[in-house]
Each structure stands twice: as structure tokens, then as C-alpha cells.
Amino acid sequence: MTRPAAVLIGPPGSGKSTVGQGLAERLGLPFRDTDADVEAVAGKPIAEIFIDDGEEHFRALEREAVARALAEHEGVLALGGGAILDPGTQQALSGHTVVYLQVGLSDAVKRVGLASARPLLVLNPRSQLRKLLEERLPIYERLAVISVDTDGREPAEVVDEVAAAIEERTR
Ligand SMILES: Nc1ncnc2c1ncn2[C@@H]1O[C@H](COP(=O)(O)OP(=O)(O)O)[C@@H](O)[C@H]1O
Ligand SMILES: O=C(O)C1=C[C@@H](OP(=O)(O)O)[C@@H](O)[C@H](O)C1
Ligand SMILES: [Mg+2]
Numbered sequence: 507m508t509r510p511a512a513v514l515i516g517p518p519g520s521g522k523s524t525v526g527q528g529l530a531e532r533l534g535l536p537f538r539d540t541d542a543d544v545e546a547v548a549g550k551p552i553a554e555i556f557i558d559d560g561e562e563h564f565r566a567l568e569r570e571a572v573a574r575a576l577a578e579h580e581g582v583l584a585l586g587g588g589a590i591l592d593p594g595t596q597q598a599l600s601g602h603t604v605v606y607l608q609v610g611l612s613d614a615v616k617r618v619g620l621a622s623a624r625p626l627l628v629l630n631p632r633s634q635l636r637k638l639l640e641e642r643l644p645i646y647e648r649l650a651v652i653s654v655d656t657d658g659r660e661p662a663e664v665v666d667e668v669a670a671a672i673e674e675r676t677r
Contacts, residue, residue, distance in 0.1 A: 509602060510576065510583040511535055512672055515646055516607035517639055518587040518624050519617035521656050521664060525607060526584035528665040533672075535581035540589060543571040552586075556625035569595060576602065587638075588626075590645050599649050603675065605668055606650035611636055613657045651675070 511533060514522040523539050530537035541552060544567045548555050555564045569592050575583050576598055589595055609617070615632050618624055627634045647653070652671045656664050 508578065508580045510538075510579050510581060512582050512603045512605050512652075512668070513576070513599065514582070514584045514605050514607060515590055515599075515649060516587065516656075517609055517614055517635070517642065517646075518627060519614035519635070520587070520607035520609040521617070521661055522584040522587070522607055524661045525656075525664045525668065526582050528661055529668055530582040532665055532669050533582065536579070537582050537584070538575055538579045539584045540568060540571040540575055541584075541586045543575060544568055544586075547571065551623070553623055553625045561626075565592065568592075573598060587642075590642065590649055596645070596649060602651075603672060604649050604651050605671075606646045606653045607664065607668075608646075608653055608655045608657070610657050611639060614639070 512529065514526045516522055526539065527537050544555070544564065545551055547567055552564065555567070568586055568589050572585060572589050572595050611632070614635050618627055618631055618635070626638070652668065652675070654664055654667050654671065
């Protein structure tokens with residue numbers, strides 16, 4: 507059975523896509539992002555899926571994309587921040603090298619800013635992110651086998667720490 511070398515979870519702005527790409531380069535492995543997989547299946551950007559089809563439809567596409575990637579991908583896999591809300595996905599992550607990128611509200615808000623690419627955060631990103639963190643932090647913490655704090659740190663530093671933690675686990 508194939509499995510990803512690492513599966514990155516965490517809130518929007520924690521750096522899953524950025525650090526995931528850097529970690530894959532560091533490990534010499536391919537990188538995959540389930541948000542890109544969903545966009546490829548739907549044939550449009552995530553913001554348009556939310557507008558045209560609604561969040562529920564996005565979550566259904568996301569659930570399938572995550573299941574497929576967990577079964578197929580042997581490199582570094584970044585999930586969308588909300589993928590872990592699905593109970594089936596929570597179960598499917600068991601036994602995987604799940605890496606939780608932690609980020610506090612202030613850094614997350616600065617990083618995502620007013621990016622319209624994240625439909626959940628378009629209006630009032632600070633209060634939306636605060637709500638989202640409250641709801642999800644216990645889930646991220648429960649699923650993680652490696653947790654790395656990203657506050658005030660550059661992506662390259664985060665990559666270093668994640669790579670070291672993965673190496674430590676496989677020794
Ligand atoms: N550790 C970091 N420090 C500063 N900026 C970061 C860091 N990680 C990511 N970023 C920036 O924050 C934004 C969101 O990062 P991204 O990787 O898309 O996060 P996620 O996939 O978790 O939502 C990007 O503009 C990225 O360049
Ligand atoms: O947290 C969420 O619910 C979402 C996070 C986004 O991915 P990132 O966490 O990579 O920004 C993307 O999947 C979608 O906009 C929904
Ligand atoms: Mg991302």
C-alpha cells in the first residue's frame with residue numbers, strides 16, 4: 507500500500523501549500539495539494555465552486571479528493587484547511603504521518619489578508635478566522651502526530667523543523 511510521506515493539516519494561512527511544496531523539494535518527492543485536485547475535477551477555481559455550487563458540494567469533492575490522494579500519493583500532501591471536518595477523512599488519516607502546522611490568529615490574518623481565493627474569509631477575515639480556529643483546533647490537535655508552530659517563522663524554517671521531525675520518527 508502506498509502512502510504519503512507526510513500529510514499537512516492546519517488552518518488557512520498556516521502555510522500547508524507553501525511549506526508542503528518546500529518540504530517536497532527538500533525530500534526529493536512530488537507535492538500534491540487537494541485544493542488543486544478539487545479545482546481540476548471541477549474545472550474551476552475554489553471560489554467559483556463555492557459561488558456556483560455551494561460549500562456542501564465543495565466538501566463532497568474535497569472528501570473524494572482526499573481519499574484518492576491518501577490512497578495514491580507517495581510524496582507530500584497538503585489538505586485544505588477544512589478537510590479534517592469530515593468524520594470519514596478523520597478516520598482515513600489514522601496511521602498517516604499527519605503534520606499539523608500551528609498558527610495563531612494574528613499571523614493567520616496577516617497571511618491570508620483579503621485574499622478572495624478563500625471564500626470563507628472574504629468578509630471580515632479576522633472574525634471568520636477566529637471562529638474557524640475555535641471550532642477546529644481540537645480536531646487538528648487530535649489528528650496530529652507532529653505539530654510545528656509557524657508563528658513568526660519563515661516557511662524555510664518550518665520546512666527544516668518538519669523535515670527533522672519526520673526523520674526523527676522514521677529512525
Ligand atoms: N511561515 C510563514 N511565514 C510567513 N508567510 C507565510 C508562511 N507560510 C505561508 N506564508 C504565506 O501565507 C500565505 C498563505 O500560505 P499558504 O501556504 O497558502 O497557506 P495554507 O495552504 O495553509 O492556507 C502565502 O502568501 C504564503 O506565502
Ligand atoms: O479552511 C477551509 O475551510 C478552506 C481552506 C482552503 O484551503 P487552505 O487551508 O489551503 O487555504 C480551501 O480548501 C477552501 O477555501 C476552504
Ligand atoms: Mg493551501
